[in-house]
Amino acid sequence: MTPVRAVEGKAIPFGRANVDTDIIIPAKWLKTISREGLGRGAFETVRAEPGNVFDDPAYVGAPILIAGENFGCGSSREHAAWALADLGIKAVIAPSYSDIFSGNAFKNGLLAIELPRAAIDRLMEVAKTDPISIDLEHQTVTTRFQDRFTFEIDPFRKHCLLNGLDEVGLTLAMEKQIAGFEQKRELETPWL
Amino acid sequence: MTSGPRTLYEKIWDAHVVERREDGTCLVYIDRHLVHEVTSPQAFEALRMSGRKVRRPDLTLAVPDHNLPTTARLDAQGRRLPIADPESAQQLAALERNAPAFGIRYIGPTDAEQGIVHVVGPEQGFTLPGATLVCGDSHTAAHGALGALAFGIGTSEVEHVLATQTLLLKQSKSMNIRVEGELGFGVTPKDLILHIIGRIGAAGGTGYVIEYSGSTIRDMSVEGRLTVSNMSIEAGARAGLIAPDDKTFDYLKGRPMAPKGADWDKAVAYWRTLPSDPGASFDAIVEIDAASVAPTVTWGTSPEDVVPILGAVPDPDSFAEQAKRDAARKSLDYMGLTPGQKLREVGVENIFIGSCTNSRIEDLRAAAAVLKGRKRAANVKQALVVPGSGLVKRQAEAEGLDRIFIEAGFEWREPGCSACLGMNPDKVPAGERCASTSNRNFVGRQGPGARTHLVSPAMAAAAAVTGKLTDVRELMR
Numbered sequence: 181m182t183p184v185r186a187v188e189g190k191a192i193p194f195g196r197a198n199v200d201t202d203i204i205i206p207a208k209w210l211k212t213i214s215r216e217g218l219g220r221g222a223f224e225t226v227r228a229e230p231g232n233v234f235d236d237p238a239y240v241g242a243p244i245l246i247a248g249e250n251f252g253c254g255s256s257r258e259h260a261a262w263a264l265a266d267l268g269i270k271a272v273i274a275p276s277y278s279d280i281f282s283g284n285a286f287k288n289g290l291l292a293i294e295l296p297r298a299a300i301d302r303l304m305e306v307a308k309t310d311p312i313s314i315d316l317e318h319q320t321v322t323t324r325f326q327d328r329f330t331f332e333i334d335p336f337r338k339h340c341l342l343n344g345l346d347e348v349g350l351t352l353a354m355e356k357q358i359a360g361f362e363q364k365r366e367l368e369t370p371w372l
Numbered sequence: 373m374t375s376g377p378r379t380l381y382e383k384i385w386d387a388h389v390v391e392r393r394e395d396g397t398c399l400v401y402i403d404r405h406l407v408h409e410v411t412s413p414q415a416f417e418a419l420r421m422s423g424r425k426v427r428r429p430d431l432t433l434a435v436p437d438h439n440l441p442t443t444a445r446l447d448a449q450g451r452r453l454p455i456a457d458p459e460s461a462q463q464l465a466a467l468e469r470n471a472p473a474f475g476i477r478y479i480g481p482t483d484a485e486q487g488i489v490h491v492v493g494p495e496q497g498f499t500l501p502g503a504t505l506v507c508g509d510s511h512t513a514a515h516g517a518l519g520a521l522a523f524g525i526g527t528s529e530v531e532h533v534l535a536t537q538t539l540l541l542k543q544s545k546s547m548n549i550r551v552e553g554e555l556g557f558g559v560t561p562k563d564l565i566l567h568i569i570g571r572i573g574a575a576g577g578t579g580y581v582i583e584y585s586g587s588t589i590r591d592m593s594v595e596g597r598l599t600v601s602n603m604s605i606e607a608g609a610r611a612g613l614i615a616p617d618d619k620t621f622d623y624l625k626g627r628p629m630a631p632k633g634a635d636w637d638k639a640v641a642y643w644r645t646l647p648s649d650p651g652a653s654f655d656a657i658v659e660i661d662a663a664s665v666a667p668t669v670t671w672g673t674s675p676e677d678v679v680p681i682l683g684a685v686p687d688p689d690s691f692a693e694q695a696k697r698d699a700a701r702k703s704l705d706y707m708g709l710t711p712g713q714k715l716r717e718v719g720v721e722n723i724f725i726g727s728c729t730n731s732r733i734e735d736l737r738a739a740a741a742v743l744k745g746r747k748r749a750a751n752v753k754q755a756l757v758v759p760g761s762g763l764v765k766r767q768a769e770a771e772g773l774d775r776i777f778i779e780a781g782f783e784w785r786e787p788g789c790s791a792c793l794g795m796n797p798d799k800v801p802a803g804e805r806c807a808s809t810s811n812r813n814f815v816g817r818q819g820p821g822a823r824t825h826l827v828s829p830a831m832a833a834a835a836a837v838t839g840k841l842t843d844v845r846e847l848m849r
């Protein structure tokens with residue numbers, strides 16, 4: 181996975197609460213063989229609403245999404261994280277997330293940043309005109325108006341994200357142990 | 373590592389721990405990985421995107437089964453027929469690309485060995501006692517019948533196993549289900565496992581690996597054991613296990629991928645050390661008297677909703693818990709049944725003999741024995757027999773079973789998952805009933821609105837003859 185140190189740029193001021201994974205990517209998009217291309221189905225029902233933020237030219241190519249409480253609730257589909265990534269989103273900022281979604285986001289190198297309601301409200305304002313900066317190393321979200329919010333993140337997840345380590349990558353780093361096990365296995369149970 | 377007497381589960385677990393972490397999570401080595409077309413495409417794609425290889429293609433076997441239509445696969449000139457559903461065709465094409473690209477052995481739709489992954493694994497000798505085996509499908513539990521620690525995994529885990537040949541796991545609790553005595557006349561391993569699930573509940577095995585033991589299991593054929601272990605997941609268990617014995621070894625000997633020569637002798641000597649030690653302790657023990665099991669059928673939409681064929685649909689109010697009362701009411705509504713209704717009076721329009729639970733040669737023999745010289749009832753609109761693999765199909769044809777089925781009005785199909793799940797063209801129409809030898813009677817499992825009654829192959833055959841759920845013993849006398 182590519183290391184994530186900072187995300188900077190426009191932010192989509194979506195702001196909605198209880199966005200479930202069916203809203204992020206409707207079920208009919210799940211019969212696919214790829215993680216890519218799901219951006220086309222992302223927020224399909226929201227995008228059917230006239231004047232929605234996703235089709236607003238002001239936010240084209242924005243790498244950040246700002247949302248309300250309990251983002252990513254509902255079905256456990258990993259496709260939700262894939263769809264956001266395919267849309268070009270590198271970080272979500274919200275007051276809270278479903279456990280499964282934050283796990284899936286982490287697995288796919290997507291930042292799921294938790295900030296208090298007041299900070300979210302302020303960032304929603306800023307996003308309308310100006311970019312937002314996220315610094316994972318220092319755990320801060322800043323704007324050019326001297327706003328500075330700090331966020332918490334599990335130290336293990338932070339380490340993995342900063343160094344581009346995914347779960348598979350971490351296990352691969354145990355090559356010596358795995359190869360050692362395979363040698364012993366070859367001797368003791370050669371038929372396997 | 374457990375000290376003192378160990379269970380079969382503990383022995384296999386201990387032998388596969390690559391590294392144990394402080395929180396108890398273990399990196400566990402995986403000996404065998406079965407791959408099919410539905411849960412693998414994104415895993416292969418992720419490998420490609422990160423430039424990773426499959427660590428042990430030699431321990432991996434790919435077989436399509438879920439999506440594959442069960443109608444003829446070749447035309448009269450021997451050319452491959454296309455798959456009509458574009459998404460199914462795309463998933464199959466992806467597996468056909470990915471397997472050779474990553475050096476994995478692939479058994480294709482027109483190969484004689486093709487079939488349902490859980491039928492192919494044991495049949496090829498890919499599944500071995502004492503091995504760890506995974507597949508992106510929950511009925512992987514079936515392979516435990518040969519004494520392999522086998523369980524289903526999700527797409528991210530499929531990727532993890534492909535890349536590292538390991539998984540991060542926590543050890544489950546252990547449950548011992550002891551079955552003693554002889555199964556009665558007309559009672560099969562399928563009836564036994566339905567009875568067990570009814571007894572412990574669909575969540576009764578959650579957090580456990582179940583070891584089945586006792587004289588009934590010891591006397592059972594390997595194919596019967598596969599039926600029992602297969603449905604462990606329907607009791608919520610991670611895996612099922614049965615101690616390997618001479619029957620297991622006889623079953624495996626000479627299979628294409630089983631060990632040969634000196635390796636075989638070494639393997640058998642090791643396999644003999646696997647059964648649970650006397651005095652090994654389990655976290656839970658359940659005792660079942662085989663003589664108390666009757667031919668069994670499900671009435672609801674959970675595999676725990678079972679009743680003997682001579683019984684009646686229960687009254688939802690008879691259940692102790694409110695949640696179960698509500699669930700039963702919903703189930704009866706979906707199933708179109710009323711409390712007190714005799715199961716033997718319930719008419720069926722569809723018969724499905726197949727799935728990884730009941731599509732092996734002994735299953736087909738049992739169904740054919742009931743059907744011989746008989747015809748399906750007029751109200752039965754669709755009757756499918758779908759052998760679990762091309763080899764099962766060939767064997768059945770050599771024994772003339774296909775003639776019996778066809779003469780009884782059944783369709784004789786190509787191997788695959790078929791009407792076990794509504795993912796390929798074989799479905800049960802909305803509102804219609806099916807006597808099915810598969811493993812899940814969930815809402816919509818066999819197609820939107822389909823009403824499933826889980827039964828044994830002999831019971832499905834009996835239902836085909838009478839056009840309603842039937843006590844097969846009446847046709848066997």
Ligand code: SF4
Pocket residue numbers: 437438488489490509511727728729788789792793810811
């Ligand atoms: S037959 Fe049914 S349960 Fe078995 S692998 Fe296929 S879909 Fe799964």
